[in-house]
Amino acid sequence: MTTQVFTEVPQPLQVELADALVPSVEAGEYYTELTHVWAKGDDEHPLTDAPVKRAFSVMSPQMSLPHGTVHAVIPADSTSGFFQTVLPHVTLERAVLPWERLPAGGSALSGEMALPPSWLAVLLFAEGELPGDPGAVGERQARTAKEFKDKAVQEAVVWPDITVQAPDSEPCFSIDVPADVFARIAPREEELPYVAHTRTVREKKTESAWFPPAEDGEDLTQGQFSVVLSNRMPRAAGRYVAHLVSLEGWSERLTEAHVPQRGTMLRLISLHSWVFDSHDTKGKDFERLATALARPEHVPGDAVDPHRLDLALRPTPGNSTSAATERLRRGYVPVEYRVHSGERTLAWYRGPLTPMTAQKLPAPGEVGQVQVARYRSAEECHTYVQGQGVFDIGYAAAWALGRALVLANGDLSKRLVKARSLGWETLHTVTAYLQRHPDADEAEIRAHLDAALPGPTLFARRLREGLLDRLTTALASPGQAPTDREPVAPDPPADVPLSWRERTVRAWDHPDIDVKAMVRARMARHLTARGAVDHALLYPPPPADDRDPLVAPGSGLDALTLLCSAPFSYLVPDPRMLLGPQPREPAGATSGEGLRLFYLDSGWLACLQDGAVSVGIGTTLDASLTDELRKTLLAHPGTPVTGLLMRSRLVEACPDIVIEATTGPAEKPVRLVALRREMAGDLLMMLFAGVPDTISLQEPDHGIHFGAKGDWEELSWSLRALKGDGSQPVGRPLTASVALDPATQLRRDGAGDVLHLCGGTPGLVAALSTELIKQKQLDKGLLSPGQLGLQLTRSPLKLDLTRATEGRS
Template identity: 30%
Template sequence: MSPSPRHPARDTIPLGDVELHDHYLPALPAGDYRIEVTHTLRDGASVVGGPFTAVQKFTVRGPQVRIDAGAVIAQQPPDGSSGRFAEVLPHVVLGDPMLAWERPLTGASHDTPWLALLVLTDSQLVGGATAPTRTLSATVADFLADDPAVLKPALTVESDVGPGDGCVYIQVAASAFQAVAPRLDELRFLAHCRGANTADRSILGLAEDGLFSVVVANRFPSTAASDTPSAPGADPATGTRNIVHLVSLEGHERILVAAPDFQGRSSVALLSLCSWSFQAQPDRAADFADLAEGLTRTPSGARAAREDMWLRLPAAAHGPDTDTDAGRHLTRRLDDGYLPLPYLTRSGEATYGWYRGPLTPVLPAATDQAALATTADALIAYDPTWGSFDLSLATAFETGRALALADAPYAQHLLAFRQATRQLVDTLHHQATSTHLQRDGSGGEGHTRPVTARAAFGALLDSHLLTALGTPPGRPGAPWSPPVSAPSPDPVGTLAAVLRSEATRAALTAATHTDDGLGEHLDRVADWLGRLLLLYPVPFTPLVPDERMLPRESLRFFHLDPSWLDALLSGAIGIGAQSSRDTAQDRIVAATIRAAATAKAAAHRATQRATTPADPTSDGAPADGATGFGPVSGLLLRSALVSGWPNLAVRASDPAGAPVPILRLDHLSPTVLLCLFDGLPAVVELAEPQEGFRFGVQDHGLIPLRNLLAPPGTPGGRPLGEQLGPDVTFAVLDHLRAGTDGRVLDLGSLVPALTAALDTAHGGAVGPLGPADLALQMVRVPEAIRFTGPNGD
C-alpha cells in the first residue's frame, strides 16, 4: 500500500471537527507503465543512423489482490456487533487517503473508485460455508482460471503480483449481484476523503496524517422483519446476519450496468479485501448510546453515584459491619482504593497486607521516602494500631527493579551511565586530594579549587624554567635532615566529602547536558524511565489487582500516585549498585535522572505523533520551558465501546474549557482503554471518532438538509454543515431500486432529487452535488457521552 503523504489536517482541524473532500487522487494511478524515448540524428535532410530508442518500464505499485492488514481503521457497524442498524449505511474507513482511487476502471472517470462495499446475506453468497464471512481462498492463477459457472474478472495482473500469490474472494449469485452492486456511474458518490484531528485518539501504531478514505455501501442492512423467517441467518430473536465485503471491481466494469450480461454464469467472483459481519435487529444492545449509557449504571441497572465511578472495590465488597472501629477502618481503607492481600513475612508468618496500585480514587500526598529508598523493605509501612502492613510502595519498588532487570538494553545503558559518573567523580576526587596541583581560589566562599594538570604544566612553561635549568645548583647552607612523613589522609572520608560537595553536584549536573559527557547515556536511560512513568511496561495486575474494581462494561476514574511512581523509579534506578559509593552517586544524580525522565514522559505522546512540544494543538506536549507534568489523573474503560470503536475519541477540558493534555491513550487489551491526563479535568467526553461517524437516515427514512453555501468564518452566515431547519428534510427511502429484495439506493434518482431539494431549501442553486456533499447530507452526527467533575451534574 502506498504511504500516506504528510498533511497538516490532523493538527490544523479543531478537535471534534471534520473535513469532507470529494476524493484524494494520486498523481499517477497504479499500474505497469512504459516510457519510450526516440532520438533521430540528421545531417541536413538525411538521417544519420538510428533512430536511437530507449525504453524504460516501471510499475506504480498499489494493492491489487489484497490490502495490508492495518489498512482498515474502522468498520461501521462494528464487526460482531448486534443492534438497530436497519437505518445505517455500512461503511469502512481506510488509513490511506488515496487507496480508494489508486486503480483506474475502464470506461470510468479518473475520480471513480475501484473499490465498493457490498452488503449481503448468507443466501446471496455461494460457497465458503466454513468461513465466518463466506470467503474462499486460492492462488491468483486459480482465481482467474476460467470457470463455466462463475464469471471471473478480466484482470491484468501487474508485474509485482505472482500467479502463486494467495488471495481471498467471494462468489455472489448473479441475481444478487445485479440487485446490490453499484452501477459504474454511481461509484464516485460512494467514496470520499475525510480529514480529522487525531490528537484525541489512541495511536494504534498508525502512520497517521489526519486524512482517511471512506467507502460507503449503497444498501441498508437486512433485518428479520424484512426477510423470510426461513432464510439462512434470519432469526426474529437475534435479527439477520449481514455480511459486508470490501471488493475490487477492477475487471468487472462491463457488468456494472442495469442489465448486465453474465455470459450464462450463475455467480460472480470478486476479490474480497476486507470483510466483517453484524446482526441487524430491533433492539439497541450494541449501539454507542446504549453502551455509553450503560457505563453510568450499576449491575442492577440503577444509576451509578459519582463515588461509584472511582477505581476501587464496590461498596458491596465492604461487608455489613461498619458500626465498629474495625469496620470503619476497613471501609476507609477500601474507599481509599486499598485491597487486603495475603502476605507471608520473611520470618514465615502468614498474615495480610494492604496494597494499593498507582491508580487511586483519592489524591495521595507525596512522600520523600519513596524517592530516597534503596531497598523495598525500607518502604514497608506498619500500622501498630491494627497490626497491619502497607506494602504498596514496596511492591512498586520491586516492580521497577524486576522490569529493569528484565530489560537488558536499559540495564546496559544504566551501567554505562554509572561508570561514566564514577570516572568523573574519580577525576574530581583526584583533583581535590592531589598535593602536586596548586589551587586557584575559585571554588567559592571559603573554598579553593585545584587547577588541572594541563593548567599547572602551562603555568610551569610560562615561568623562567629554562633560566632555572641553566643555573648551577648552589651549595646547601644548612645540614640535611630526613623529611617528616605527613599523616596519610582518610580516603573514605575524603571521597565522601567530595561526593557531598556542591562542586561535585554542579560538575555532574553540567556533564549530563553535554553530548560527550553523561548526556548520551542519560538520554537513553531517561527514554526508558519516561515510558515507565507512563506505566507502559507495568503489568496490568499491579494496576488493577482485583477484577471487581473494573468489571465488564465499566468506566473508572483515578489519580496517579506520585509516591508509587517515585518508588517504581527507585527500584529501576537502583539496579547494579555494588557499594555505598554507587548508592551515594545515584543519590547525587537522581534528581537529574528523574527530571529528564519526567520531561520524556510529558513529551512522549507528542513524540509518537511526530509533533513538537511548541505545537499549540498537540496533546501531551509540555509548554515552552516546561520539563514535566503536574498531578496526573486518568480513566480506565472496559467496554465493547473499545473493541467496537477502536478509534474512540477521548477529550478532556479544565474548568475554563481549555483542553487538558493527554499523556497516554492506549489499548491495554481489545476491550480495555487507558488514558492519562496531565492535570485534573473538569469534563471528560467519550465520542465516536469524527472519521468513523455513521451514514444513514433518521426515523421514517428522512434526513435533515444541511447548509452547503456559507464558507467557514462568514460573518453572520449560517455555518457550513448546519441544519437548515428542524422541518427541512428529504425522504431518502423514496429513491430505492425497484424490484430488489433489499433496500438498495438508486443514486441515479437520489442525487438529482436531493440536488433539487437543496436548491429549494437554499433559495438558489447550490451547484452540482459531489461525493463530499452527499456524505455531508447523509451523515448521522457522532454520538458522545460527557462526564463532569464534582461541581457539575
C-alpha cells in the same frame, strides 16, 4: 462526577450535496440542418436552397475512464474493517459524468418530480457470485471497444445494446454477471436517480481549509465532484469486490417485472473496481460501546453514583465497616501479607493509580545527621494504619518491585553498576587531581575531567564550544600559534598513599567545589546514552549542555519506563476495580467492560525508583553514590499526574480511537500532553500531564461515508436537518432516527442486504421522508437524491466526558 455529550467531529470544510448536474446535451450522435430561404414581402413563392446537413458527436467516457477520474472509493481498496453497515461509494472528479448518458433513453420519474437517472452504478459482489472472479479479488476481462461493436455471438452471453463511440482500439474491461445475480442487486430503473448526486466542497470562512486525510477513507478536498452510491451493504462478513459499471443498454433488465433467464450471463462494462474485507460488527458499534462505558447500567439501589468512573472497589452494601468502606473508596484492596518472620496477616494495598490525590509521602528520614535521599529498604516504606492494626504495604511493594524489575533486566543492571563505577572513577580522578593541585578551582577540574571523556562525547562538546571557528581562524593565520590549548591531564599518582580514603572523603565533601554534581553528571550521562523507550513527547527538549545532571526519559530507570514494565496486578490489584457491575446479575458479577479515571501517586513511583537503584550496593561509598544517582531521577517537567484505563471491545473495534484531554474553558481549551500505551488487545492506558477538565473519546477519522448506525440486529438511519438558520445549520444531526424495517426497506428478492429505495411499494426514501415531515424538516413529498445523500451521511463521533466543577481531593 462526569457528564457525557455525543457530538460529531467538526469539519473545517463546508460540504454541499445537490441532486444532479445535468448537461444540456447527453453524449451521442447529433446533426444540424441548415436551410436558406429568400423571401420578399408577402411573396408566396420564396426561393429555397437545398438543405445542408452536418453531423457531429457529443463525446463522453463510455468504455473506460481517463486517468485521475476516480477521486476516492469507500471502503478504501484492499482494506479490511467493520464495513457491514457501510454503503460503498465512489467519488468522481468529473462532476457531470453520471448524467452524461442515459441508461433508459429518458428520465425516470419519482413522485412528482422528473429526476435524471444515472447511467453508472456501483454493484457489490460477494465471494462466489461472479463465476469469473469467485474469490472476489477484482479479476476482470481485458477487451477492446471493437468487441462491444461486433458483439460476437456467444452461447448464453448477452452484450449491452449500445452504440459504441470509442475508437476500436480503446482498451476496456468487462465482467460476466449471472442474470439472476444482476436482477437481485442492480438498482431498479426508478431508483437510478437516487444512486448518484453531486458534492461541492468549499472552504469555511471561519476555519482553515486544511482537513486531515483519513487512513481508511476519503481525503476531503475542495472542488465539485459526483458521488455514485451502491444500494447494497456487505452484511455478511467476508471479502467483497465493488465494480463501477455502465448500465447503458440494459434498460429492459432494470425493471422489477423482468424475469431473468437462469444460466444467462450479462457482459457488463467495468469502469473501475476495488476489493475489501468486511468483519463482523456485532457488538462493536462505537456509539453504543462508548455510551455503555461512560454511563454503565447500575444494579438496583445504585442508580446515582458520582464515583462510577473512579478506580476503586465497590463495597458490598451492609457488609463492611465505615473505616473499611473509606479505605476501599480511596483505592485500597485487602490482601494477605506474610511478614519476614513467616506469619500471615491482613494488609491494605494500593498501586500507583488512585481515585483521588494521594497524600504526600513522608521524607525517608535521617541517618546520623545526614538527610537520606531515598528509602533504602522495603521495610522503611511500610505504613502502619492505626486503629485497624494492619500495615499499608503499597509503597513497600513498589520498592520491592523496582528492585525486582532491574534484577530481571540484565542490560539495565549492568548499566546501573557501570554508572556507579563511573562515579567511582570520577571521584578518584578528582581526588588525584586535588592531591597534586590543592588550589585548583572547579573550572580546572572540569577541564581535567573533560580530557578523560570518551572521544565522541568530547568531540561533540568541543564542537559546541566553537572548535570549527578556532580551526578556521588557525587555518587563516598559519603563522600564529593557537591562543588556547586544551589542558593536559596530569598523570595519576604512581602509588596510592595510605591517606587515600581520607582524601577521597574530603574531595567528596569539598566545601568550595561541587564534586557531587560532577559525579552525578557523569553517571546520568551514561544511563542516558542507551535509552530504550522514547517518552520524549512528555518532556521538553534536553538542554544543549551535556552537563545536565538529570537522566533523560527512556533510560530504563525513569518512573514511566518502570511503570510500563510493572505487572498489571500491581497497577490494578483487583479486576473488579476496572470492570463495571453486571446488570441483573448477583452482586460481584462484572460486565467485562470498564472505563476508569485515576491520579498517579508520585510517592509510589518514587519508591519504585528507590528500589530500582538499590541493586548492586556493596559499600558505604556505593550507597552515597546511589543517593546522588537517585537525585538524577527526580521528576521532569511534564511528568504525568492523571490517567485513564479502558478495557472494552471498543479498543479492539477501533484500534485507532483518538483520546484527548483538555483543560481550561470550553471556548479556549488547552490540550494536555499524553502518553498512550496498548497493554492488551482490549486494554488501553492513557497518561496525562495535568488534570483534565474534559476527556474526549473520538471515533477514528474515516472520512465522509454513507451508511447506517448500529449493527444489523438494531440497525437504524440517523436523520439530519434539512432546514437551518445561523445558529442551527443544515445537516446538523437530529435526535430522531428511523429503524430499519426489512419488510419495506430491503429488497425481497435479495440476500437481505440490498436496499429497496423506491418504486412499487414504499421504501427507504418514503420512510425517511415521512419521519422528516414529522420533524418539520420536510414540507411534503419525497426526498431528492441530494437530500437522501445527506441523510445517509455518517461522520466520526466524539464523546466528551466533562469533570464536575466541584473537584475532589
